[in-house]
Amino acid sequence: MPGGRLTQADRQQIALGLADGLAYAEIARRLNRPTSTITREVMRNGGPTDYRADLAHRATQQRTHQRRQAAPTRRKASAQPYGRDTAAVRDYQETLTTVFVTSGLPRMMARVLTCLYTTDSGSLTAADLAQRLQVSAASVSKAITFLESLDLVRRERDQGRRERYVVDDDLWYQSMIRSARSNDEFIETARKGVDVLGRGTPAAARLENAARFLDFVSEALIRAAEQGREVLYTRSDSAGTPAEPEAHQPDL
CATH class of the missing domain: 1.20.58 (Methane Monooxygenase Hydroxylase; Chain G, domain 1)
Incomplete structure (x- = not known):
């Protein structure tokens, strides 16, 4: 499978495929790309009914620009434990988030759940989640309440009496x-x-x-x-x- 980022022409083909009612796997086959690439592209840019090639391309360019501006800070803060590859972890987190989204979770809730599942401790505070995801505390609170209603996370207090959100085997x-x-x-x-x-x-x-x-x-x-x-x-x-x-x- 070829690597590299999706081009504007690729995105136009994705939009045409969605309009024709093609499955993600078929669109991926026609573009000679992994199905996960197409799924992630569509779900992060409006979903199958609202996907627009030009808007998706512009949004991707904007995200790329923002990442480049934040790169010096991120390099200092993103060292991974156990010798993990930072880029590989980031790509995997995006893939897992997409899986949660396609299974029915709203994207914010999926991001929170992914963050918890890819944390070795399996638990984080609201402040931890807000910092890692670069979102507001209110967004974290709303996501946790939703996930808790589905029995996907639970709350507990640590020795410092801080509330932590936990994913565990049970x-x-x-x-x-x-x-x-x-x-x-x-x-x-x-x-x-x-x-x-x-x-x-x-x-x-x-x-x-x-x-x-x-x-x-x-x-x-x-x-x-x-x-x-x-x-x-x-x-x-x-x-x-x-x-x-x-x-x-x-x-x-």
């Missing part, structure tokens, strides 16, 4: 259980509809089948989550290295 389990139970209301309502519409009628059968399917899938997910929970607490060899003091990570 949150995946809790999120899976919550997801499995999210269909319960529909299942119950669908089963009520069977009696209202008349058992044995086509409409009632459709609702009953949907309820049975979702009930089966939800219970299977819960059993799998219970059985697999111990995996979340099994440390791999690579996870056994003692943590070293964290350096400031690059902005997302």
Whole structure:
């Protein structure tokens, strides 16, 4: 796959592909680019319905200019622990953010979650997040409240009584259980509809089948989550290295 930045001509082809209803993978194939490149480009510039080639190109040029102006400061502040490559970490953070966005998270919430997941400690204060992401404390607070409502982060207080936001292994389990139970209301309502519409009628059968399917899938997910929970607490060899003091990570 070729490297380098997307050109204005590339962006025009992306816009044409979106207008034609092409999938990201097909647009990427036509441009001979990774699918992740196209996904990231579209999601950070308005999404599939609002993407505009000229606006995307202008925004990219502006971001590049801002990064160059901030480069002297960033070089001092972005040293990575464990000998990590700073540019590779930044690219990975952008990729992970895009994955969260395409899964349904608003971009600000996705950036906060990415920042927490790529932090060795797995926890940061509001001030830490605001500094790393270069956003306001209000934006961080709004994002955390949203993520907490989905059981994707939790709050705790450190020894200094500061509030910290945490991502840990058990949150995946809790999120899976919550997801499995999210269909319960529909299942119950669908089963009520069977009696209202008349058992044995086509409409009632459709609702009953949907309820049975979702009930089966939800219970299977819960059993799998219970059985697999111990995996979340099994440390791999690579996870056994003692943590070293964290350096400031690059902005997302």
